[in-house]
Amino acid sequence: xxxxxxxxFQNIRSLNLPIGEYAIFGSGPIGIRDLRKINDIDVIxxxxxxxxxxxxxxWEIKYTYNNGHRFERLxxxxxxxxxxxxxxxxxxVKKLIKEAEIIEDMPFVKLEYLIKWKKxxxxxxxxxxxxxxxxxxxx
Numbered sequence: 001x002x003x004x005x006x007x008x009f010q011n012i013r014s015l016n017l018p019i020g021e022y023a024i025f026g027s028g029p030i031g032i033r034d035l036r037k038i039n040d041i042d043v044i045x046x047x048x049x050x051x052x053x054x055x056x057x058x059w060e061i062k063y064t065y066n067n068g069h070r071f072e073r074l075x076x077x078x079x080x081x082x083x084x085x086x087x088x089x090x091x092x093v094k095k096l097i098k099e100a101e102i103i104e105d106m107p108f109v110k111l112e113y114l115i116k117w118k119k120x121x122x123x124x125x126x127x128x129x130x131x132x133x134x135x136x137x138x139x
Contacts, residue, residue, distance in 0.1 A: 005031040008041050011079040012106060021046045023100035023107040025087065027129070029114050032103050035132040040080045044093045044109070050074065050085035059083075091117075111137070 001009075009032065012024065024032070026042030045053075053059045053074050064071045066088050074083040087093055100107035115133060118126040 001034050002031075002037050004037050005034065008038060008080060009104070009106065011081060012041055012043065014079070015081075017043075017045070017049060019102070019107055020097065021049050023097045023109050025084075025096070025109040025114070025117070026082075029108045029111060030129055030132060032106070032108060033136060035136055036129075040082060042082050042084065044084050044087050044096055046094075046097065047085050050083060053083060 022043050022045045024041060025044050026040070027036075027038040028041050028043070030036055031038035031041075050072075054061065058076050058078055059074045060076075062073055062075050064073060069089055071084065071086050071088060075081070076083075085093065087096065096109050096113060097107065099110055101110055102108075111133060115130065118130050118133075
């Protein structure tokens with residue numbers, strides 16, 4: 001595994017989050033498969049976990065706006081992790097966590113959902129990621 005990716009996943013492991021309470025999303029499912037270097041870890045968490053980290057040192061609440069909705073996330077710049085209790089509009093976080101696949105003892109959002117997310121965003125980097133995923137799945 002790429003050293004940069006390995007370090008980010010070690011940061012997640014250091015939190016000792018319970019399986020069934022979180023899943024790694026964003027570029028994480030790409031990074032664990034070593035398809036490319038990732039820059040941070042987006043993790044969806046239950047409200048219980050989110051609230052637990054609200055007052056912990058090193059965690060800062062930030063807001064993202066999308067389609068008139070405000071979403072809270074907790075960021076930790078030292079660990080390079082963002083924690084989300086909601087994943088934008090119409091994404092069922094509980095379902096994503098429940099259906100997560102375990103890779104190297106960590107839960108990851110399934111590639112089928114990641115593909116849907118990347119297609120929805122369709123930024124240049126997402127289109128590149130979609131090609132990487134397609135090559136991974138079909139080669």
